[in-house]
Amino acid sequence: MIKRRKAKLAEAELDITSFMNLMIVLVPVLLLSLVFAQIRVLNIQLPPLSEQQLQQEQQQPQQLELEIRPDRLRLNYPAGEPLRVFELTDQGALDFAGLSLYLQDLKLTFQQKSIEKQDITILAPDQLDYQTLVTAMDTVRSFKAVVAAQVVDAELFPQISLGELPTDEVTE
Numbered sequence: 001m002i003k004r005r006k007a008k009l010a011e012a013e014l015d016i017t018s019f020m021n022l023m024i025v026l027v028p029v030l031l032l033s034l035v036f037a038q039i040r041v042l043n044i045q046l047p048p049l050s051e052q053q054l055q056q057e058q059q060q061p062q063q064l065e066l067e068i069r070p071d072r073l074r075l076n077y078p079a080g081e082p083l084r085v086f087e088l089t090d091q092g093a094l095d096f097a098g099l100s101l102y103l104q105d106l107k108l109t110f111q112q113k114s115i116e117k118q119d120i121t122i123l124a125p126d127q128l129d130y131q132t133l134v135t136a137m138d139t140v141r142s143f144k145a146v147v148a149a150q151v152v153d154a155e156l157f158p159q160i161s162l163g164e165l166p167t168d169e170v171t172e
Helices: 002-011 019-036 048-057 098-113 130-141
Strands: 064-069 072-076 082-087 118-124 142-147 150-155 158-163
Touching: 064 130, 072 142, 082 098, 098 118, 098 130, 098 142, 130 142, 130 158
Parallel strands: 064 118, 118 158
Antiparallel strands: 064 072, 072 082, 142 150
């Protein structure tokens, strides 16, 4: 009788082929979907309308602007009056590193004068490529700083408005 029970237990096989096929397909699909699930949101504000702009200029008379041109970056403060122009670097790229350093100094100057400035308007031409616009937005929003032996993002001007560079001023 003992021999019969052992024989029955030895005959039973577990067929996991279909489960292994499922895992072979499911694991790569799940790993690939993780990459696409990372969505970043950039909060921007539209520039104010002309009548509203007049009312806001009375409340906030000085607006910080960054003009992006194919051959240079121009920082205006107050709006329309050039504060600093950043020419192309030696590699022929826009000088976002120089802009970041200057904005850090400008933010410190504003804090010393008790000016609470959180907003900036980026004026760009229609044909500007997407990567340049995102790089400009990242540059004016924050910069890397070392705090307590850790690298953190320090805030510059997080409230970003986008506007179109006037067509008569676009130089190509």
